[in-house]
Amino acid sequence: MAMLYVNGEQIKTPSTLEWGLQDILGGDSGRTQDAVMHNNRISQKRKLSLSWNNPTKEEASAILKSFNSEYVEIKYPDAMSGAEETRTFYVGDRSAPMKTWTVNQRRYSSISFELNER
Template structure:
């Protein structure tokens, strides 16, 4: 099985993947003016963030990757560091980049395709 499955489509394994966990705090979170300037985080939930990149994809591979992550929301099966197993969660995509590396008659490549996906 591929490292990433998006809406049922197995994708090429990324060249780089960084797992992150973000805390979501309540509106009333923050420091209070007391003797210790105590912080009240008031965590309401935690959300995963995956930073993904693929190095040197050709146009077809880049298109396959970008099209898989193009819907507003999508389901992803991925290895989760916190649970130690495979997880299925709903994500959305941040800004995507694909810098051009080489664009000659017989050789077309991007330096990378990279973006973050954030749990909904």
Template sequence: MTLYNFMLNGVTVKMPASVEPTIQDIDAKASRDSNGKLHRDRIAVKRKLTVKWGPLTVSECSAILTAISGQFFSCTYLDPQDGAMATRTFYAGDRPAPVYTYNEALTTYVWQNIQVDFIEQ
């Protein structure tokens, strides 16, 4: 049973096999003084999501890749730091889509191991 929906641009897509959030500090400048003490100028905290899907039908794969094909897109996911559903704006990294199998009985392809990094704007 799915406890939450994974949404791209407001549309629920097939639940990923895994979502690995990374919380990133963005520094304008970081340096150490003569005593070795670090001085940071943190300007933002951003998220990167490594999202992986298991087997996908042609239509499921197309829906996902189409939803993330624009320059930016929204993604609603369960955020570990917020402890709740969050919607943020991301752009997509490379989008490999290897064919897993061709099912002759169903005359359809099945896609497997699609993995995309969503990087927060």
């Protein structure tokens, strides 16, 4: 079984998948005059940080095309639930620095970006 599915399609397993949980706070959250913090959590959202090490130009293209939609449905292993989950995410800025670009060796050093739950 693959680690990640994007819009129902299996993709290359990332070198790193970092799971995160963000608290979404209401507008009335903040510190009062007595310096006590008052959180008004209205929701929690998942955040996934993904990276692939040393992808070929073909792998880089396939990965970036898979995540090019405004929103993507991701099936992934969720650390909190302990199960495979499917959620809708939007993709942050993507980067793919080049490593080597010679005649027989065309690779990027990595591809990385963050997914934030919608």
